[in-house]
Amino acid sequence: xxxxxxSDAVADPYEAPPLSFTDKEERTIAVRAYDGSxxxxxxxxxxxxxxxxxxxxxxxxxGREDRIRDxxxxxxxxxxxxxxxxxxxxxxxxxxxxxxxxxxxxAIFVHQSxxxxxxxxxxxxxxxxxxxxxxxxxxxxxxxRWNRAAVNLYQNVGFETSxxxxxxxxxTIRLAEPDx
Amino acid sequence: MKVLLGIGGSxxxxxxxxxxxxxxxDADDDLTIAIVENPSVERxxxxxxxxVTDVLDDLGIEADVLHLEGDAGSELVDFAENEGFDQxxxxxxxTSPMGKIQIGSIAEFVLLNSHVTVTLVR
Numbered sequence: 688x689x690x691x692x693x694s695d696a697v698a699d700p701y702e703a704p705p706l707s708f709t710d711k712e713e714r715t716i717a718v719r720a721y722d723g724s725x726x727x728x729x730x731x732x733x734x735x736x737x738x739x740x741x742x743x744x745x746x747x748x749x750g751r752e753d754r755i756r757d758x759x760x761x762x763x764x765x766x767x768x769x770x771x772x773x774x775x776x777x778x779x780x781x782x783x784x785x786x787x788x789x790x791x792x793x794a795i796f797v798h799q800s801x802x803x804x805x806x807x808x809x810x811x812x813x814x815x816x817x818x819x820x821x822x823x824x825x826x827x828x829x830x831x832r833w834n835r836a837a838v839n840l841y842q843n844v845g846f847e848t849s850x851x852x853x854x855x856x857x858x859t860i861r862l863a864e865p866d867x
Numbered sequence: 868m869k870v871l872l873g874i875g876g877s878x879x880x881x882x883x884x885x886x887x888x889x890x891x892x893d894a895d896d897d898l899t900i901a902i903v904e905n906p907s908v909e910r911x912x913x914x915x916x917x918x919v920t921d922v923l924d925d926l927g928i929e930a931d932v933l934h935l936e937g938d939a940g941s942e943l944v945d946f947a948e949n950e951g952f953d954q955x956x957x958x959x960x961x962t963s964p965m966g967k968i969q970i971g972s973i974a975e976f977v978l979l980n981s982h983v984t985v986t987l988v989r
Contacts, residue, residue: 745967758966787964794965829967854975 691790691849693825693861698845703816704770710804714774718813721769731759731771734778739799744831745855748796761785762794768821770814772797772806780806782814790825790859791818807840815844815862824863829855870896871952871983873935873943875905875973876915879958883988887956888922891930898930901946903939905973940976947983959987 707717721727735748735755749758762783763769768791772780780797795814797807818826828846830837832855841858850857872887874880884900891898902915912934919932935942947955955977960970970978970987978985 745969746962747966749966761966783965785964792963792965792967794967829963829969853972854970 691825691827691857691859693849693859694847696861697864698815698860698862700819701812701816701844703820704813706809706813708805708809710801710806712804714779714801714804716779716801716806716809717773718810719771719773720817721763721771723763726776727771728759728763730776730778731763731781732756734781734798735759735796737798738796742796742799744794744834744837745829747794768814768817768823770810770817772801772810772813774801780810782810784814784818784823784826787827790827791823793826793828808843811840811844815860819862822863824865825859825861827857827859829853829857832856868894868896868953869951870898870954870956871943871947871950872898872900872956873903873939873973873977874900874915874919874958875903875939875971876908876910876912877905877958877961877971879961879971879988880905881918881958883956883958884919884922886988888926888928888930891928892926898928899950899952900930900932901935901943902932903935903943903973904937905939905971907972939973940980943973943977944981944983947981952983954984954986955981956986956988959989 705719710716736752738748762785766786768784770782779801782795784791784793795811846858846860848856849859874884900919902912957974960968962968
């Protein structure tokens with residue numbers, strides 16, 4: 688496991704879900720922690736099943752429903768933290784923290800029909816808020832360097848580049864003081 | 868076809884070894900296996916070499932096995948080009964806890980610098 692560098696400064700304490708807001712298309716979007724029910728799981732499968740492969744990041748979400756289910760089983764586990772943006776009973780976006788040693792790896796996906804509506808920023812802040820109140824100290828992610836929209840989003844919420852030597856940029860954020 | 872497999876001991880390189888040796892049996896390729904330095908891996912060269920021998924013996928495949936010293940990516944590209952190989956085969960990356968594919972630094976260098984066809988094994 689590589690040693691990543693994290694800022695000494697703790698990021699802004701974002702509000703934890705549940706919360707709701709009106710997006711740029713005047714839709715009411717509710718952000719809630721994933722409740723583990725079959726209904727929510729199926730709604731997520733449906734969102735990823737119609738997800739544009741052009742917006743895939745380093746192989747996720749995978750194509751084909753069976754692979755989507757395997758992948759979701761892995762990241763919706765009890766030790767993971769998941770937040771979902773809802774438009775009624777339809778999933779607009781999903782963000783997740785998956786444990787990795789003493790830190791968590793982050794990923795966020797907003798469905799094509801909901802992009803450029805301000806949902807990504809609200810969703811990632813809600814996930815970081817959820818992580819903060821759940822005791823998460825450090826979060827990292829990788830992002831393809833040509834994906835400027837995503838890199839800007841991560842920078843705006845407080846992520847800093849920790850490794851720029853690979854195809855993907857690695858970025859990190861600190862949510863809490865070191866637990867001594 | 869003259870195939871050069873580069874192996875530095877990461878898990879994906881071991882998977883590439885297994886799949887390439889299987890494929891060699893099917894395709895009747897001429898396989899050379901180059902053991903290289905991967906600084907991010909703890910497995911020793913001796914361990915890697917005995918793993919290589921095991922996999923070759925299991926499938927009854929003959930291959931030249933050699934060691935390349937120095938920077939793995941550049942040595943592989945140089946060797947493949949000078950020795951007339953048709954293809955370089957490497958492990959296609961590890962996956963993060965999230966399931967994201969992360970290509971190793973050796974593969975990154977070879978992909979961007981090799982004039983010989985490159986295959987990444989998934």
